[in-house]
Amino acid sequence: MTTQVNKTAHAFDKVRLDALLNRRFFYAPAFEIYGGVAGLYDYGPPGSSLQANIIDQWRKHFIVEEGMLELDTTIMTPAPVFETSGHVARFADWMVKDTKTGDVLRADHLVKNVLEARLAGDLEARGVAAAPQDEKDKKKKKKGAKAAAVVLEDAVVKEYETILAQLDNYSGPQLGELCRTHNIRNPDTDNEVGEPQQFNLMFTSSIGPTGQHPGYLRPETAQGHFLNFSRLLEYNNGRVPFASAQIGRSFRNEISPRAGLLRVREFTMAEIEHYVDPEDKNHEKFKEVRDVEIVLLDRHVQEAGSSATKKMKIGDAVDQGVIANQTLGYFVARIYQFLIKIGINPERLRFRQHMGNEMAHYATDCWDAEIHNSTGWTECVGCADRAAYDLSVHSAKTGHPLIVRQALKEPIVTEKEAVEWNKKVLGKTFKQDAGTIQKTVESMDEAALVKLKGQLAQGSAVITSVDGKEFQLTPDILTIERKVFKQSIREFTPNVIEPSFGLGRILYTLLEHSFWSREQDVERGVLSLPPLVAPTKVLIVPLSARAEFDPLVLEVSTKLRRAGVFSRVDDSNTSIGKRYARNDELGTPYGVTIDFASVQNRTMTLRERDTMDQRIGSVDDVIAAVTELVNGTIDWGEACQRLPAYDGVQAVD
Numbered sequence: 001m002t003t004q005v006n007k008t009a010h011a012f013d014k015v016r017l018d019a020l021l022n023r024r025f026f027y028a029p030a031f032e033i034y035g036g037v038a039g040l041y042d043y044g045p046p047g048s049s050l051q052a053n054i055i056d057q058w059r060k061h062f063i064v065e066e067g068m069l070e071l072d073t074t075i076m077t078p079a080p081v082f083e084t085s086g087h088v089a090r091f092a093d094w095m096v097k098d099t100k101t102g103d104v105l106r107a108d109h110l111v112k113n114v115l116e117a118r119l120a121g122d123l124e125a126r127g128v129a130a131a132p133q134d135e136k137d138k139k140k141k142k143k144g145a146k147a148a149a150v151v152l153e154d155a156v157v158k159e160y161e162t163i164l165a166q167l168d169n170y171s172g173p174q175l176g177e178l179c180r181t182h183n184i185r186n187p188d189t190d191n192e193v194g195e196p197q198q199f200n201l202m203f204t205s206s207i208g209p210t211g212q213h214p215g216y217l218r219p220e221t222a223q224g225h226f227l228n229f230s231r232l233l234e235y236n237n238g239r240v241p242f243a244s245a246q247i248g249r250s251f252r253n254e255i256s257p258r259a260g261l262l263r264v265r266e267f268t269m270a271e272i273e274h275y276v277d278p279e280d281k282n283h284e285k286f287k288e289v290r291d292v293e294i295v296l297l298d299r300h301v302q303e304a305g306s307s308a309t310k311k312m313k314i315g316d317a318v319d320q321g322v323i324a325n326q327t328l329g330y331f332v333a334r335i336y337q338f339l340i341k342i343g344i345n346p347e348r349l350r351f352r353q354h355m356g357n358e359m360a361h362y363a364t365d366c367w368d369a370e371i372h373n374s375t376g377w378t379e380c381v382g383c384a385d386r387a388a389y390d391l392s393v394h395s396a397k398t399g400h401p402l403i404v405r406q407a408l409k410e411p412i413v414t415e416k417e418a419v420e421w422n423k424k425v426l427g428k429t430f431k432q433d434a435g436t437i438q439k440t441v442e443s444m445d446e447a448a449l450v451k452l453k454g455q456l457a458q459g460s461a462v463i464t465s466v467d468g469k470e471f472q473l474t475p476d477i478l479t480i481e482r483k484v485f486k487q488s489i490r491e492f493t494p495n496v497i498e499p500s501f502g503l504g505r506i507l508y509t510l511l512e513h514s515f516w517s518r519e520q521d522v523e524r525g526v527l528s529l530p531p532l533v534a535p536t537k538v539l540i541v542p543l544s545a546r547a548e549f550d551p552l553v554l555e556v557s558t559k560l561r562r563a564g565v566f567s568r569v570d571d572s573n574t575s576i577g578k579r580y581a582r583n584d585e586l587g588t589p590y591g592v593t594i595d596f597a598s599v600q601n602r603t604m605t606l607r608e609r610d611t612m613d614q615r616i617g618s619v620d621d622v623i624a625a626v627t628e629l630v631n632g633t634i635d636w637g638e639a640c641q642r643l644p645a646y647d648g649v650q651a652v653d
């Protein structure tokens, strides 16, 4: 028998979670003793371990499982790269300024916050809103409620909902128009805001001492993949499909980051660029994910002003053209599986398709994995079909071919008109115009060449160059003959499917999804992180600091280490209950207690974090069970069948 726990006994409380994360140093504002900088955070020991464990799972789930080629490319990037990629011109958000204080706000976020507050005020006025949870929340509500606690007309509610559903689709001028028509002001000051202006999010720098080589800190890792494409292709024996993967830091000078880890100015990304033949976007492992069911919010629904989702099998979504192709669908499913594996609540995960205006002009389809949290739905992973855009623009700019040359199984045989020049006569007759003439003839299509051939057969022909000059050609200058061509190589620029993960957003939403308080006591917070990613897997708790405990503590920690299980000894001078409570807050899934009986009989108790159930067994049996629990080869129910319940004095009171 295992104990049932009610994890929803207390409503989610963000203030308490934030306090826990700060107290246990999951992360904290960077440069705090200098006053801090908005949007910059340092991770402490549990936060760093949690992030490292998420990355470890990500590497296994994607790089190892799919045989991806891993990269580590530079952050500092010379300006021409981002000029070519379009970031210098377009990697920007719209900002508005408070007309009196000059405070800067991100335009789409302002519209969202104000309209959502008005809708919440409407619900409150109708008596449907949830009661505020604590003092801080009450104060916030009071401030916003003054303007917003009024019943809105049904048509206005519908209009606001439509705007919110389409928010990502508006241009800057349209956002300005919305602010004017709906009297959207800076909520902090109630002042009007000015016209939206574009603000480029890249941090500028310069490379070298002269200041003549401008550079940028990369805002994503993707360009490093594309610029190395020909080397990667060679490494992969010249064949597509294949994928490159990279985990690294990116930088964005966000306009007004106020959402903790959800919007920061420096963050870790994990990005995949999967290169595929544009004529065949099927995926050989698609059948493995066909039946994965996913909640989708497609673009047509949003464009109609709704946010109604539907659950679909990924196979059906691709077959019915909801998702553009198998490779994109495959990655959507694999992203879903990854997020669930590390502990994201599937009930709070959806995939939202980009609307027409929202999508980059070159992209063919794009889906964001959005995870619900206390701020609403947040994009945590983007998954886009970027077509051939990136490789094409870098190739055109540098002259370096970023293409695949594929040997054809069956050569393609074609017959066409071929031009042969007598260069000596051409040069002598037309001197500096010779090149123009050659270009003009060689750019002719088949029909024009046939016509020209006929005219030459009559004695001479007149051609006109692009700049309108006329030239008379005779058969001693060129001949045109029908020839057979055999093409055994096909050249093409691959298309790129790009899953792009922001690890900080995933980590934070995972913490929210894992947090709850014990039924009997709201102060006793627990992080139910899955063992796979929990910072520490096993807590070793010696009941006494006496020297006679030391050899057994050492033996247990050594054996766990040898089994590859990350454990920590907590021999602090506090009650065992406090030690366990502290580790519940750190998300440590298991604890082993070494007491006087352990020293005498070589037995140990094993405690499970969520249920606080305790079992007992020999030191070696407990180590074996906990190792399997951590590796996921057994669950707690199976462990309970192996180890009897501990009916001695409860270690946690």
Ligand SMILES: Nc1ncnc2c1ncn2[C@@H]1O[C@H](COP(=O)(O)OP(=O)(O)OP(=O)(O)O)[C@@H](O)[C@H]1O
Pocket: 252, 254, 261, 262, 263, 264, 265, 267, 269, 379, 380, 381, 382, 500, 501, 502, 503, 504, 505, 506
């Ligand atoms: N400022 C940020 N702070 C933390 N993570 C971020 C930030 N910007 C982007 N990310 C992460 O990087 C991923 C890929 O970046 P992408 O360019 O698609 O984001 P985005 O569409 O610009 O995000 P948003 O619209 O929220 O600004 C996002 O899904 C997100 O997880």
